[in-house]
Amino acid sequence: MAYHAILFDIDNTLINSANLIAETLRTAAIKVENVEAPLEKYRQLIGQPGDKILRSFGVKDPETVLRYYMKDFTSNMHKLVYFPGIESLFEKLKHVDLKIGVVTSKNRFQFDQETKYFPMIANTKIVTTSDLTAKPKPSGDPLIYTIKTNGLDPSTTLYVGDSVYDMRAANEAKIDFAAAGWGALPDEKFENAKYLLKKPEDLLKLVSL
Structure with a gap:
């Protein structure tokens, strides 16, 4: 894909x-x-x-x-720290012709406070915080909002998250979901995930480098 x-x-x-x-x-x-x-x-x-x-x-x-x-x-x-492999992943994704963004359950104030320590995330061009939609995750509204406001194609958009709430949001928004196994709880069930990723670099197999 x-x-x-x-x-x-x-x-x-x-x-x-x-x-x-x-x-x-x-x-x-x-x-x-x-x-x-x-x-x-x-x-x-x-x-x-x-x-x-x-x-x-x-x-x-x-x-x-x-x-x-x-x-x-x-x-x-x-x-707080990045998971091992995340910074390398983002650096490699810079060389791929695709759009990168974050969709979070944090409100804008919380996002701005936390990402002071993580400029790589703060500088992401697409940012959707929980106060931009009436319903937060696990509703699909934040992802639907992100897709519409940024002109994305749902059929070629992937959401990566660590919880079943992220999976449910992606399913409701009708986009593919990849489970971030490095951050998920050990017993989390991702029965409706398109991909189960063990480490960040596994994501690179899903894009053309």
Whole structure:
């Protein structure tokens, strides 16, 4: 399949961040509202917007919790790193005639804060954050929005992500999905994925170099 556009999720697809997000969300929920839930439950829900995750655990004021979370998370962003092979992958994709973008569950403020440490992502020409559509992932709306506003062809657009929420969004948008196995939970089921990738460079086999 010759793809003309590749769209990426960010957390635990490009950046090894899901564990820090889960830990910080959990800590914020406990400190602000004394709402406790197992860390592994938080980790399983990473890929959805933070307010939705918090509401699922009974948080009544997710906006306040998220403000606390963002302050704590921002102070620890220096701990985040790209997954091995991601920077090399992007460098090689520069030499391929295709469009590259990111579609994330982060809102624009969160995206701008985090990508201060990751200029490769910040400088991506196509960026869709969760506040650009009424429904976030796992709805297909963010991908559909991205396709329409950037003149992409769904039949030649691939979405790469680490969670079933990313897969469901791609399926609803009727575009191919590649599971980023390097960031996915070990027991994640990707029955509707077009590709199961073990490492970032596997993606290069799907494009013409």
